[in-house]
Amino acid sequence: MNELSTPETDPTHSWLVRLWRAFIHGREVNGPDRIFRIVTAVFAATAIVTLGAMAWIMFKESIPAMKQFGWRFISGVDWDPVQDSFGALPYIFGTVVSSLLALVLAVPVALGIAIYLAELAPTWLRRPLGFLVELLAAIPSVIYGLWGVFVLSPWLRDSIQPFFAKAFGWTPFFEGTPRGFGMMAGVLILAIMILPTIASVSRDVLEAVPNSIREGALALGTTRWEMVRKAVLPCAKSGVVGAVILGLGRALGETMAVTMVIGNRADISFSLFSPSHTLASVLANEYAEASGDIYHASLMEIA
Secondary structure: OOHHHOOOOOHHHHHHHHHHHHHHHOOOOOHHHHHHHHHHHHHHHHHHHHHHHHHHHHHHHOHHHHHHHOOHHHHOOOOEOOOOEOOOHHHHHHHHHHHHHHHHHHHHHHHHHHHHHHHHOOHHHHHHHHHHHHHHHHOOHHHHHHHHHHHHHHHHHHHHHHHHHHHHOOOOOOOOOOOOOOHHHHHHHHHHHHHHHHHHHHHHHHHOOOHHHHHHHHHOOOOHHHHHHHHHHHHOHHHHHHHHHHHHHHHHHOOHHHHHHOEOOOOOOOOOOOOEOOHHHHHHHHHHHOOOHHHHHHHHHHO
């Protein structure tokens, strides 16, 4: 065996050894501590194995669609189960646009809530207000969808969308007939749903910043806002970014609420009034009727 393939110099071997030591070996010298490490390591590995198994099953089930359509599946716009013609671009477009626009709306409000709860709110108000914000995250998505169908969409159709159509109808973003249902309703529902997640995590991150940083900034003569902007937020930047990414994951994977208000039409349109579709909503709408092998494989590839 040459020098490049020896266990001491093989990067694969080194990586496996480090992984083994991190999960199992440890530095414990007594039996109970080592058993405790092994048990908890198995629990941690279970999450990784479960994720890998799900990804493998979906990949294996989607192979027929990959072979038949190739990259055309991602760039195609035709979704016709009768003709076994499937293209996922409208669903990708709807998912990305609705999620990003929801972040644009939710992140400033969520950060404002987090800053108020962590830095400005009186002590007697922090706990009940924080509880109410977290309670929003516990509401089932179908309840948001029901509220969107009977309250949000009619309000948009009768009040908000006619105003935008009159003021900005000359732009491609607000052209068309106000229907209530469509991309705008889906974006607002997503923004409301991801707001408590981003706000709660950001508040915890801000509260974890040491008080010495706040006191030092105030001692230098900064105002309350300057202290938050120049001292607290830079220290909590990585945690806030993590909260935003967590909210983005919630927006990308949200199904029922978006399905109930977005209109469910596989179309690529820049108008917020137009119905759209998402990857999660097409799975919810069509998984029960996927009869053919290619149809089933196409839905698995979307998943």
